[in-house]
Amino acid sequence: MAVTEENLPSPRQERPIGFGRLKRKEDARFIRGQGTYLDDIRLPGMLHGALLRSPYAHARIVSIDTSEALALPGVAAVVTAKDLETLGLAWMPTISYDTQAVLAGDKVRFQGQEVAFVIAETEYIARDALGLIDVEYEPLDAVVDARRALHEDAPLIRDDKEGQVDNVASPTWEAGDQEATDRAFAEADVVVSRDMIYPRCHPAPLETCGMIADFNPETGQLDIYNGNQAPNVHRTVYAHVAGLAEHMIRIRCNDIGGGFGNKVPVYPGYVCAIAGSIVAGVPVKWIEDRTENLVSTGFARDYIMRGEMCAKDGRITGLRVDVIADHGAFDSTAQPTKFPAGFFHICCGSYDLQAAHVKVKAVYTNKAPGGVAYRCSFRITEAVYLVERMVNALALEMGADQIDLRMRSFIAPEQFPYETTTGWTFDSGNYAETMKVAMEIAGYDDLLREQADKRERGELMGIGVSFFTEGVGAGPRKHMDILGLSMNDGADLRVHPSGKAMVSISAQTQGQGHETTFAQIVAEELGLPPEDIEVRHGDTDRTPYGLGTYGSRSTPVSGAAVGVVSRKVRDRARLIAATMLETRPEDLAWEKGRWYVRGDPEQGAMIEEIARYAYSGEPMPEGMEGGLDAQVIYDPPNLTYPYGAYIAVVDIDPDTAQVTVRRFIAVDDCGVRINPMIVEGQIHGGLAEGIGIALMEVITFDAEGNCLNSSFMDYLIPTALEVPEFELGETVTPCPHHPLGAKGVGESPNVGSPPAIVNAVIDALHQTHGVTHVDMPCTPARVWAAMQGRPEPPQ
Amino acid sequence: MQVTLTINGREVSRDVEPRQLLVHFIRDTPGLTGTHWGCDTSNCGACVVLMDGTPIKSCTTLAAMCVGHEIATVESLEVDGELDPIQQGFHEMHALHCGFCTPGMLMTTRALLNENPRPTDQEIRTAISGAICRCTGYQNIVAAVRWAAEHEAAFQQEI
Ligand code: FES
Numbered sequence: 001m002a003v004t005e006e007n008l009p010s011p012r013q014e015r016p017i018g019f020g021r022l023k024r025k026e027d028a029r030f031i032r033g034q035g036t037y038l039d040d041i042r043l044p045g046m047l048h049g050a051l052l053r054s055p056y057a058h059a060r061i062v063s064i065d066t067s068e069a070l071a072l073p074g075v076a077a078v079v080t081a082k083d084l085e086t087l088g089l090a091w092m093p094t095i096s097y098d099t100q101a102v103l104a105g106d107k108v109r110f111q112g113q114e115v116a117f118v119i120a121e122t123e124y125i126a127r128d129a130l131g132l133i134d135v136e137y138e139p140l141d142a143v144v145d146a147r148r149a150l151h152e153d154a155p156l157i158r159d160d161k162e163g164q165v166d167n168v169a170s171p172t173w174e175a176g177d178q179e180a181t182d183r184a185f186a187e188a189d190v191v192v193s194r195d196m197i198y199p200r201c202h203p204a205p206l207e208t209c210g211m212i213a214d215f216n217p218e219t220g221q222l223d224i225y226n227g228n229q230a231p232n233v234h235r236t237v238y239a240h241v242a243g244l245a246e247h248m249i250r251i252r253c254n255d256i257g258g259g260f261g262n263k264v265p266v267y268p269g270y271v272c273a274i275a276g277s278i279v280a281g282v283p284v285k286w287i288e289d290r291t292e293n294l295v296s297t298g299f300a301r302d303y304i305m306r307g308e309m310c311a312k313d314g315r316i317t318g319l320r321v322d323v324i325a326d327h328g329a330f331d332s333t334a335q336p337t338k339f340p341a342g343f344f345h346i347c348c349g350s351y352d353l354q355a356a357h358v359k360v361k362a363v364y365t366n367k368a369p370g371g372v373a374y375r376c377s378f379r380i381t382e383a384v385y386l387v388e389r390m391v392n393a394l395a396l397e398m399g400a401d402q403i404d405l406r407m408r409s410f411i412a413p414e415q416f417p418y419e420t421t422t423g424w425t426f427d428s429g430n431y432a433e434t435m436k437v438a439m440e441i442a443g444y445d446d447l448l449r450e451q452a453d454k455r456e457r458g459e460l461m462g463i464g465v466s467f468f469t470e471g472v473g474a475g476p477r478k479h480m481d482i483l484g485l486s487m488n489d490g491a492d493l494r495v496h497p498s499g500k501a502m503v504s505i506s507a508q509t510q511g512q513g514h515e516t517t518f519a520q521i522v523a524e525e526l527g528l529p530p531e532d533i534e535v536r537h538g539d540t541d542r543t544p545y546g547l548g549t550y551g552s553r554s555t556p557v558s559g560a561a562v563g564v565v566s567r568k569v570r571d572r573a574r575l576i577a578a579t580m581l582e583t584r585p586e587d588l589a590w591e592k593g594r595w596y597v598r599g600d601p602e603q604g605a606m607i608e609e610i611a612r613y614a615y616s617g618e619p620m621p622e623g624m625e626g627g628l629d630a631q632v633i634y635d636p637p638n639l640t641y642p643y644g645a646y647i648a649v650v651d652i653d654p655d656t657a658q659v660t661v662r663r664f665i666a667v668d669d670c671g672v673r674i675n676p677m678i679v680e681g682q683i684h685g686g687l688a689e690g691i692g693i694a695l696m697e698v699i700t701f702d703a704e705g706n707c708l709n710s711s712f713m714d715y716l717i718p719t720a721l722e723v724p725e726f727e728l729g730e731t732v733t734p735c736p737h738h739p740l741g742a743k744g745v746g747e748s749p750n751v752g753s754p755p756a757i758v759n760a761v762i763d764a765l766h767q768t769h770g771v772t773h774v775d776m777p778c779t780p781a782r783v784w785a786a787m788q789g790r791p792e793p794p795q
Numbered sequence: 796m797q798v799t800l801t802i803n804g805r806e807v808s809r810d811v812e813p814r815q816l817l818v819h820f821i822r823d824t825p826g827l828t829g830t831h832w833g834c835d836t837s838n839c840g841a842c843v844v845l846m847d848g849t850p851i852k853s854c855t856t857l858a859a860m861c862v863g864h865e866i867a868t869v870e871s872l873e874v875d876g877e878l879d880p881i882q883q884g885f886h887e888m889h890a891l892h893c894g895f896c897t898p899g900m901l902m903t904t905r906a907l908l909n910e911n912p913r914p915t916d917q918e919i920r921t922a923i924s925g926a927i928c929r930c931t932g933y934q935n936i937v938a939a940v941r942w943a944a945e946h947e948a949a950f951q952q953e954i
């Protein structure tokens with residue numbers, strides 16, 4: 001395949017090196033259908049697992065009879081909670097310091113909860129056997145509404161937890177300054193409040209979750225194949241849970257068909273596959289179907305929020321937020337911070353507020369556990385949605401233009417680094433400039449005129465703005481860790497004698513293009529062609545320790561590690577070059593790919609020559625061994641703070657209330673872009689997901705706790721017909737503390753787009769229908785109800 | 796039952812249960828795991844293959860229904876080391892991230908171009924609307940199909 005590139009040639013050669021629109025290296029296998037996803041792996045003697053799941057949201061388990069299932073030819077074993085108890089595996093810890101049942105023994109706490117695990121010769125037989133397991137349930141009253149869960153008479157969900165007397169998962173947690181906030185509100189000219197829900201949605205990567213566990217009873221070695229976003233963390237967890245030696249566990253991720261946060265947690269099915277392999281003594285494959293993915297694995301959001309915002313002299317001055325977080329039956333919220341609500345208190349947004357105060361309380365309900373960061377840094381999405389909706393509510397109340405109010409209230413460029421009232425240190429930014437670029441691309445004034453004309457003709461068109469600041473790249477030790485592990489990433493770079501290189505990283509791609517981007521970082525720093533640099537990842541035996549890929553942390557943390565390790569190799573190369581050229585290291589200067597003698601540029605050594613020399617047995621610099629390689633562990637000093645200005649233009653059919661996103665303008669500032677093509681691709685993908693969340697994706701339940709969106713028939717994901725051609729722009733404010741000046745970007749579009757779209761919907765309907773609020777997803781039914789004066793939240 | 800199919804021009808014969816899905820039959824054939832599975836309800840299109848040139852969802856088709864028909868999968872696109880223009884287009888325009896939807900998208904759009912060599916953007920979007928890509932936002936997939944259409948047209952002119 002012809003590899004084409006368009007970027008700057010290196011100073012010495014006509015070869016493209018480093019940052020730029022390099023076509024992806026990993027494409028070669030995917031376009032041929034030669035990726036290795038989990039289900040493509042077949043091991044000799046492998047058996048297949050299937051999970052029996054609860055039909056009830058809340059019920060006591062009276063008995064489980066597995067005899068008929070066991071009698072089915074081809075069934076090797078049926079595992080229940082009782083069996084797991086003997087292995088000490090009936091319950092497992094969650095990242096959020098809760099426990100979760102692997103298989104339900106006492107009672108089931110959500111519909112779809114894991115009850116029994118069948119192992120059989122084929123997946124067809126395993127699934128046949130599920131129907132033969134006889135479970136007697138005694139149904140209990142179920143709670144699906146988080147507010148009702150707090151009522152005194154609500155049934156107790158977590159009676160397994162000692163001392164738990166109610167459904168509070170974590171007590172009220174606060175950030176910011178309450179008194180100062182009260183003062184800001186007392187002095188304000190305008191105050192608005194809104195109740196809003198960020199409904200439960202699901203990352204739904206196209207490849208569902210699954211595992212192959214291969215325990216070797218003779219050696220005690222456990223080989224795991226599992227597409228997950230943090231293989232090293234998973235290995236530590238399994239070592240801990242199963243009491244196995246960590247070095248006897250190897251996790252290989254191979255290719256992953258999308259993650260988006262869904263593949264961060266450890267799921268009961270994984271533990272079952274491991275237990276199954278230990279019991280059966282052969283490899284066991286378990287892969288969930290789509291319904292299982294939607295009803296049982298990590299959902300996202302589910303925040304019930306009340307916001308109040310105030311302004312004085314035309315500027316935003318204060319924010320008050322009160323949240324009930326619905327964690328479902330177990331708190332398996334995937335978030336590494338020391339704050340119970342993750343990064344939610346970044347909700348003061350991009351504005352220079354006088355004060356803000358945030359309260360969050362979390363509850364248990366009879367719904368699936370999760371609270372994963374779906375293309376999001378741990379509740380930033382909810383925070384940005386809240387503040388950007390509130391700014392528009394305030395603008396509406398003040399009769400101000402939604403952009404003017406933002407422009408007047410932004411943190412000014414000279415205020416950076418900026419300490420927010422809730423304790424974040426934003427590193428850099430020029431918000432007004434980014435907003436202006438978005439206005440230009442949109443033709444904002446023309447849009448306003450077009451809207452006025454359309455209104456005259458009875459057409460409904462809305463313009464919605466959002467401006468977000470995110471904190472990504474978790475993160476500094478003082479604020480976060482996972483089960484006591486600090487959030488560092490390792491990198492190991494070896495330049496071989498031939499000048500080809502191998503960089504091993506601890507981040508794990510699920511489609512982000514790491515094999516290309518990380519090669520480009522090494523290429524940029526060392527001047528080697530990216531095609532000569534192999535990126536190795538997703539194998540705990542062959543990569544350094546690190547915490548993985550989620551919360552847009554690949555480039556901010558792992559990318560930084562690769563930058564730093566490349567520079568370390570470059571420094572080593574300088575010492576060797578000095579010996580080669582019989583000069584002093586300080587007399588050498590670097591140009592991409594080559595050390596040369598200052599003042600005599602013809603005298604120099606290419607990095608490839610230095611590599612060959614380093615392994616040649618020729619004299620090395622004093623005290624130095626041969627070879628050209630280095631390792632680092634990168635400990636991020638702060639998060640990176642990407643930001644962006646988004647403008648959505650929607651049309652609403654006055655007769656059907658169908659919302660169409662006609663235009664979407666996204667101007668992102670993610671600092672230095674290593675591969676702009678990949679960055680733009682990430683933005684496209686996140687915007688499509690944001691449109692889905694704003695308009696169609698939701699997981700709802702009926703009063704008994706039956707999940708109403710358990711397949712792609714009713715969990716609607718945008719197709720090519722629901723998303724427009726996106727209009728992208730950029731500004732570049734390099735991150736001051738990142739070695740490459742880069743910030744994360746993957747989740748920005750998902751974070752920033754929903755509020756822009758909902759603001760546009762309200763903007764379309766405010767003048768004509770008096771609509772001031774509508775909840776997501778803005779389905780025709782919900783928008784129609786809002787038009788009739790009944791804005792109804794989803795269940 | 797014994798089922799004999801033609802997959803990518805090769806006869807494949809196996810004893811299978813009557814209920815076996817085509818997607819499983821294909822994936823059980825050595826070397827043919829490019830056809831993926833992504834949903835239970837015929838919504839995602841990860842499993843699309845061509846049956847006698849028409850795109851079908853192999854997750855909703857029994858292997859037994861395909862006896863006597865010609866099945867083509869993603870593995871048939873590259874011929875003698877030459878990529879199909881649609882494959883090249885996906886690479887050129889960055890039309891894939893995780894690659895899981897890619898085989899289905901490639902087969903769907905190959906069929907589109909066979910039928911309609913110069914589709915409009917709207918026609919491309921309609922053609923792929925039976926398939927989900929969770930990663931790319933579709934924009935670059937549309938651009939990739941356009942790229943392939945243009946290159947095939949240029950190639951046609953040359954000969
Ligand atoms: S697997 Fe989803 S449509 Fe066939």
Ligand code: FES
Pocket residue numbers: 206257258511890891892893894895896897927928929930931
């Ligand atoms: S590239 Fe991941 S689903 Fe399309």
